[in-house]
Amino acid sequence: MTHTSARTRIHAEPLTCTLGAELHGVQLGDAARDDALFAEIKQLLLRHKVLFLRDQDMTRAEHVAFASRLGPLEDHPVLGSDPDHPGLVRIYKDLDSRPEHYENALHCDATWREHPPMGAVLRCVETPEVGGDTIWVDMAEAYRRLPDHIRAQIADLRARHSIEASFGAVMTTDQRHRLKARYPDPEHPVVRTHPETGEKILFVNAFTTHLVNHHTPQNVRFGQDHAPGASLLLNYLISQAAIPEYQVRWRWTPNSVAIWDNRSTQHYAVQDYWPAVRKMERAGVAGDRPC
Template structure:
């Protein structure tokens, strides 16, 4: 593959220019790419994300690999929250989570902190995990996030892995009869039942009014790659918007079970191991994924051990 760069650019003798603000650690070596599984994922090494944020060639190379492999892993990235935020900002605008607080040092980083000590600094989040289910982030918005850059600040000694599933492959491997059945289907996505179920009724209704349900195509065409993606998930997708089957309905009660069975079948595709890659986190490991191409699952098998993750969320555009 082509390196982001191998040697420093030379300055023109005729027209002196200010030196590029690029540290030698970016330029010394080619980015090395190791494929994780046949279906999804690649680990990149010989690259500093803090330095890459200042090198457009490195960013372009990483972006191409991101679109190709759908999720990228980077080990040993000893970077600050602001350096993580700056790296993520090279790929899209950044957005804070609509329902959760941001890091005090980097206002676009979501804190996913679990099982912290009672003396934790102000602003840290402590709550039970809700990510141990297959999902695409924030699909209850008209413009779901484009992607994410997640860094492990502190992980448990064992457990706490994250799994990603290739939803392009999930669509490609569907039987043709199912592909025909879902062609042109739309589905509703909502946050109310996921985040508001534990709220008093007035608060739940207020949250639903602020975040009304939205409609997305069941088969999404990716805006950059043109790939067809199965775009329903277990957390936020509630029902089909335009499902009908008058030919096979004897009575009205036949209608909803068929629709719900089909939706359950589609959301279950993310759990097929052949579509997946699994990451064992270490401190300063970074994962970067395309939120439109994959689903992910954070395995909550680490008991009371602390787990501190910081996520930068890339702003998306409305889906057609």
């Protein structure tokens, strides 16, 4: 069902039965300056988890201003940010850059932080004529549809997340060790609670390396229950994000924008377009400690 606001005339068109809605009749540059308009978009974000808009002819300053209404922005320790607009990360894949593979994995942004991002606002600057789509996944729905015995088994489990094992993998040993010293592997619950909606969320992804409290008498009868038993369980949980019924896929056009709740979703940037050029700009919003 399409949601329409009488005051702002925003039309929110759901894109799947699970998550994602395309907004019509609104410019984010205006929402950066209008409290009521922003508040309505925020409520739609909580409802649909990822919002999409086309033809958003906004400046970088307006991009940053809108994202900043969601919370403080943060730099990326590897990618950096635009020198004139702190917190705005340029994700440019062109002929002068090699293909990178940190995006084409199902992941929740920066869970290798103690406080992973709350969300992000991503704008398309340039995209291939065909290809370069992005997929988002509803991890609250993934949790809800787990078998009952799995939900019971993982209720109190915790896991480690690592920047060293992902971004650090292409670095020299010294660089990798310095990166890990700056961002020690945090421990997060396997099931987190959304701080605003109260939803339970399956919170493991491509940055998750291992379960930290699985080796107990209740879970481990013999060593094989721990290794490979614990890693098989983790792999099963991570694999839930690949289920199409939990996903929405967005085809980019220049000046289209996606806004997502990083606490309840994962995403995957499809790298099927090389050597075509794809240029994106993202403002990441700082978040809280998962619990």
